[in-house]
Amino acid sequence: MIDPAVIPLSAVASQTLTVPLSGHTARLNVYQLNTGLFMDISLDEALIMAGVLCQDRTWIIRKAYYGFPGDLVFIDSQGTSDPDYSGLGDRWSLYYQEGQNV
Incomplete structure (x- = not known):
């Protein structure tokens, strides 16, 4: 299994980034709402989640x-709190792990 890769995020309330993942193009739309941080995920221009x-x-x-x-996962480097946009790229990092059913 390949080591996880960090996907760079900025500490802004809404952002969309396009990243190459395992020979595909993924578009990640990350946005903060009152109820938490949410993400939309597209793969090769098709919305999957x-x-x-x-x-x-x-x-x-x-x-x-x-x-x-x-798969993708957020990890809190200072505890176990769910991510908030204000700490993206610093306190919370988004990791990509290659391989199905990770």
Whole structure:
């Protein structure tokens, strides 16, 4: 298994980034609402998940049938709190782990 890669995020309330992952193009829309941090995920221009609540140390994709070539997870470097936009890229990092059913 390949080591996880960090996906760079900024401490802003709403951002969209396009990143190459395992030979695919992923578009991640990360946004803060009153109820938490959420993410929409597209793979090769096809939306595969929308409105996913981001939680600390909880895999985001979870199921191979979505066709995503791995999984994503936020990790709190200062505890176990769920991510907030104000600490993205510092306190909370987003990791990509290649491989199905990670």
